[in-house]
Amino acid sequence: MTAGETHQAIEATFRIERARLIAGLARMVRNVDLAEELAQDALVVALSEWPRTGVPDNPGAWLMAVAKRRALDALRRDKMRERKHQEIARTLDETRDGAAEAIEAAMDDDLGDELLGLIFTACHPMLSPDARAALTLKVVGGLTTDEIARAFLSSEAAIAQRIVRAKKAIAKAGLTFEVPRGAERAARLPSVLEVIYLIFNEGYAATAGDDLVRPGLCLEAQRLGRILAGLLPEDAEVLGLLALMEIQASRQKARTGPDGAFIPLTEQDRARWDHLLISRGLDALARAETLGGDGPYALQAALAACHARARRAADTDWPRIAALYDRLRVVAPSPVVDLNRAIAHSMAFGPDAGLRLVDEIADADALRDYAPLPAARGDFLFRAGRLAEARSEFKAAATLTRNARESAFLLARADACDCKH
Amino acid sequence: MRVMVFGKATEDSKMDGPPTPEQLEAFAAMDRFQEELVKAGVFVAAAGLKNSAQAKRIVCEGPRRTVIDGPFAETRELVAGFSIWEVKDMDEAVAWAKRSPNVMPGKSEIEIRPFFEAADLAEFMTPEELSVPREGERGKLGVA
Numbered sequence: 001m002t003a004g005e006t007h008q009a010i011e012a013t014f015r016i017e018r019a020r021l022i023a024g025l026a027r028m029v030r031n032v033d034l035a036e037e038l039a040q041d042a043l044v045v046a047l048s049e050w051p052r053t054g055v056p057d058n059p060g061a062w063l064m065a066v067a068k069r070r071a072l073d074a075l076r077r078d079k080m081r082e083r084k085h086q087e088i089a090r091t092l093d094e095t096r097d098g099a100a101e102a103i104e105a106a107m108d109d110d111l112g113d114e115l116l117g118l119i120f121t122a123c124h125p126m127l128s129p130d131a132r133a134a135l136t137l138k139v140v141g142g143l144t145t146d147e148i149a150r151a152f153l154s155s156e157a158a159i160a161q162r163i164v165r166a167k168k169a170i171a172k173a174g175l176t177f178e179v180p181r182g183a184e185r186a187a188r189l190p191s192v193l194e195v196i197y198l199i200f201n202e203g204y205a206a207t208a209g210d211d212l213v214r215p216g217l218c219l220e221a222q223r224l225g226r227i228l229a230g231l232l233p234e235d236a237e238v239l240g241l242l243a244l245m246e247i248q249a250s251r252q253k254a255r256t257g258p259d260g261a262f263i264p265l266t267e268q269d270r271a272r273w274d275h276l277l278i279s280r281g282l283d284a285l286a287r288a289e290t291l292g293g294d295g296p297y298a299l300q301a302a303l304a305a306c307h308a309r310a311r312r313a314a315d316t317d318w319p320r321i322a323a324l325y326d327r328l329r330v331v332a333p334s335p336v337v338d339l340n341r342a343i344a345h346s347m348a349f350g351p352d353a354g355l356r357l358v359d360e361i362a363d364a365d366a367l368r369d370y371a372p373l374p375a376a377r378g379d380f381l382f383r384a385g386r387l388a389e390a391r392s393e394f395k396a397a398a399t400l401t402r403n404a405r406e407s408a409f410l411l412a413r414a415d416a417c418d419c420k421h
Numbered sequence: 422m423r424v425m426v427f428g429k430a431t432e433d434s435k436m437d438g439p440p441t442p443e444q445l446e447a448f449a450a451m452d453r454f455q456e457e458l459v460k461a462g463v464f465v466a467a468a469g470l471k472n473s474a475q476a477k478r479i480v481c482e483g484p485r486r487t488v489i490d491g492p493f494a495e496t497r498e499l500v501a502g503f504s505i506w507e508v509k510d511m512d513e514a515v516a517w518a519k520r521s522p523n524v525m526p527g528k529s530e531i532e533i534r535p536f537f538e539a540a541d542l543a544e545f546m547t548p549e550e551l552s553v554p555r556e557g558e559r560g561k562l563g564v565a
Contacts, residue, residue, distance in 0.1 A: 008512050012510075222462070230462070231460065276505065
């Protein structure tokens with residue numbers, strides 16, 4: 001092995017351990033910045049020692065032991081100004097010269113737990129979703145500030161500042177990096193899931209011309225979702241979110257044409273869907289449903305699964321989709337869900353059913369100037385044979401959308417109403 | 422990136438009859454390793470394969486097809502199982518593979534092969550060619 005390769009191998013090993021290392025250290029020193037610094041110090045030591053000694057059997061425990069020693073030195077330099085520090089120092093001392101096995105055993109107990117604690121802290125609801133996303137990608141995903149900035153089409157300075165503010169807020173609030181239990185966990189989990197899904201959607205919205213880091217966000221979110229499902233395998237919503245992301249990601253290659261134009265679900269070439277991801281998604285959904293999964297993510301995953309299971313668009317189980325929207329509307333009410341519900345009912349029970357439901361929500365403030373509303377209404381009217389009315393709905397929708405391709409599509413549908421006259 | 426990780430057989434890695442205590446222990450170590458991969462978000466899929474006594478080879482020579490029944494002699498070339506991982510790069514895949522317990526008695530090999538990605542095919546296929554619908558092909562795991 002050449003020196004260069006060793007360096008690379010060490011960095012790869014470090015990347016595997018980094019998040020858990022930072023998580024363990026953050027809980028100890030109650031400071032994300034210091035934890036990142038200590039982990040980096042441990043890497044520097046590994047880079048100088050491992051080429052000589054070889055990579056140790058348990059690199060994670062080795063890195064943690066080095067970082068803990070550094071933490072202790074740092075605290076001693078601070079002259080133990082606070083009693084809290086003394087307590088921490090005492091715990092550190094106990095493991096300081098302990099055998100690798102002892103450290104390893106202690107770590108095995110806590111490792112998953114500590115990483116979970118870090119995820120919950122980085123995704124604390126007191127932080128804005130954007131701040132949570134940036135901090136999570138940095139400390140859990142291991143992305144650089146520059147990569148995060150490119151992924152979110154932002155400047156490096158802006159992202160760096162967002163992360164610094166988030167870290168300060170965490171320190172000021174005195175968060176302990178513990179995993180919340182019971183009712184508190186239930187209350188805080190949604191803000192974790194929201195951030196992972198936000199990261200996923202940011203990647204999903206990326207276009208072909210974008211920097212590769214952007215579509216890479218989907219993979220990053222899937223990895224976070226898989227990690228979370230590994231740590232909280234008994235939570236139906238965690239599994240629901242994972243299932244939702246796996247199934248949505250399965251369509252990534254089929255959802256744009258060669259010219260970059262968006263291809264709607266019903267028109268996608270289903271042979272291009274990634275069936276490995278679909279089977280993973282269906283598997284996670286089945287586990288969520290066994291656990292009684294009835295939350296917004298499990299329901300959305302169940303909706304996505306209805307499409308994934310249909311070999312052809314015509315095979316889609318629309319009555320089931322309509323029933324799932326009926327339920328989603330209760331669990332996570334929103335005007336957009338109402339509109340999708342109307343579309344599902346129109347597909348399952350005919351255009352009049354869709355028209356009835358869409359008329360109930362036509363006055364909702366959130367749907368004012370919302371192009372998909374007249375577009376859906378136009379589609380129902382068209383299918384009901386009320387072409388003149390359909391035409392004016394399509395025209396209205398075309399003027400509301402800001403997307404040129406979508407506007408052209410809607411105008412073409414308006415024209416098609418004339419042809420049938 | 423997605424990689425396929427092949428676990429190669431050794432001459433002694435025959436699985437006839439009930440597993441020995443050593444084999445059971447090796448399987449338990451493999452389970453722990455797989456669990457670690459799951460928790461790291463790396464694991465995508467895996468399967469073990471029956472030994473080559475149950476295998477068949479089809480030799481294609483022009484229009485001719487000859488079927489050869491197992492077992493096959495060159496054990497070191499035989500795949501005993503495979504996993505699919507989602508990793509950031511080959512370095513990460515290698516770092517994980519090095520942690521795999523050796524479930525075979527004696528020396529064994531692990532081979533890591535990256536999947537073709539759309540970017541690899543871009544050199545000799547146009548985006549149009551890549552997106553030609555290929556009806557009926559289902560269950561594809563990669564682009565090629």
